Amino acid sequence: MWTNRYWQAEFWTLAFIIVVMGLIGSLFDRAAACIAVIIFGYLVWNLIQLSRLYKWLVKSRALYPPSAPGIWGEIFNHLYVLQRKNRKELKKLKGIISEFRASTSALREGALIISNQGEIRWFNKASEKLLGLKASTDIGQRLFNLLRHPSFIEYEQARDYEKPLTIHSPADESLILNIHITPYNNDQRLVMIRDVTERYRLERVRQDFVANVSHELRTPLTVINGYLEVLDPDMYPELSKVEKPLQMMRQQALNMGHLVDDLLLLSRLDAKEPSLGGKPQLIDINIMLDSICAEARVLSGEKSQTILFHSHSSATLTGSEKQLRSAFSNLVFNAVRYTQQEGRIDIFWKETQNHLVMTVKDNGPGIEQEHIPRLTERFYRVDSGRNRSQGGTGLGLAIVKHVLEMHDGYLEVDSTVGKGSEFSCYFPKSS
Template structure:
């Protein structure tokens, strides 16, 4: 049917009105003729409206074509029918896409779970039934916290802090470990992805045990080698040795000492990874930092670095004293090693309403920002030759990172070549213990 415009409808109405008026005028009453024609048109329109309603009700149950009609009502019937066809095709396309998505997620080994804004289960794939024990269709509409009742998951899910995944035992078997990732989408809806990481955890434990065992076994022979080298060097000190032998023995002693330091750092890392904090008391920061600063000045020696300390007398921090000392001294000693002679190093402690902060800042050679994300990785070095020259093992910042994690904190790093570096340890509020002012 040709599309009907507003002008066409108005012209038809005017034509009908004109015909009615003329017929009435010929019969002696123009307005009566006009009224009869308009009333007839209204009755016809009501009839067509009833036909439209009957068709719409019938179309809900079966796909029927619209009834035949003319003029404006014919256009309405055809227009609604075209919309129905378009929406039907769109629904079929969406249904096909949804079926493909569900088929692909069903094939995944990771569990995929959809939760609505009321925390009720909407949909899950087959892996969720295997990993978590969900049952179809019995569990549909159930609150997810009724099915995953681990207190750690409940806290994680309700707090809404999903930046990091959660590791918990599987609800079906405590020997299996699962990793939970939550993504918020739409209006409070959540998609939960659960992975079985048991194998990865076992490999990580094997790696840690291997490093710890190897480091432990290497410590004794290295101590023996270093001891004999020291004895030989001291015993032959008064004898005239060829320069080649003298240089070789000194290099051997340097490398044995470096290996001892490396083994000790590996053992420290293994201990930090394997156990919880074995000591948690109020640590007075001022005396500890003052002692570290004095050690830094001794390490500086002839380089005569200027090290400044700013810390309140009553500053305290809850934690393990020897671990905190290890972290802070690592940062200060690194600043000494990588700052040219006569450089300045600032050690400062302060706190705000939410956290406590320990900063070590220097005006040394600095670091290219592209290296900063990897600085706390084990054995990562910006310049290997420079690290060997300073005696570094490549594990210092990794130790600092693990100590901060054990204390619920984090370390931030900012640096630019030629402009120095700034390392800041951030501690949570719960570890701040400030003595009340009298």
């Protein structure tokens, strides 16, 4: 609004001066010369004001603008108001940045901002400790040149940041770091680094405790089983009165033995023992599943269940035959235990575009949806009474999950109450 008003005033002032000087010049027959002089003087005056503006904006550190009449005075004043507003915004922004730096400096987790090419743009103090970075030399460097761990380079190149990466710290081998990358703003990535050494130490303590307790339980169980075998009512008729309690004791001792075996297997899977299951080998899954089906029919016994194996692929897997047999048999035997008499169990070996899939499908009672996410938790039971009566340990699906992870696979469960369940093991074709 003000620009129109002041430009109009400037225009009419210049026009008035030109008219007056033109009239005066016409008295001496020099009207054109007088008008030219006025226009030239006006141009020089504007160039002087432009020079003053340039010096104030670029070279001078003065807060207040130079004074000038007319439109130039308004231009100086308007720029001064904008400059003062920008200074306030800049001061506010600096305060926010200072608070951000102070808060990130207090974080125990390391935080870095890198470009899509991996150039470090910023990091906090925790990153210096966890990764051994130095602000004076490493800003602008590529993170992948400083952190040369092969797993980290593969993790970054894959650009699959759904799961974090766990590696040892390059600054201190005793530290175990959890790294998670989050892309944002199309050309930047936030790298969060957490020290999970204590968590891994506690996990190791738990694994050792379970393994040690399981080993210690084996000796008394062996003794108990030995005496229970001796206490046979056929050999000692006087024991016929306690035959039923003895049978229950034998069954519970057998269940305890299965539990100890499963705990030991889980401990070894947790520890990722290289000797577990022997060296990786090429496995004919069709032969393995056919054998497991035969065992399942024996386990079914009087239930008269229909157990069928459907092979739709001749593909093989590379891995531990012992581990995979344990995982697949857990799924098949679970289906046998929990499917009703004369029920149907179908085992499939097939392949999709990207995966090899082993599926166990039954028409049993099914599982409610609320239980499915927790099925692979240790000792989690959908129905604790039924599970115990069938001789389950509550560790079978936990073992399946660990075995699949060691073979780069995963488990999917689909179940409908009253219609049955479907457990599918997915393996990448490259495995």
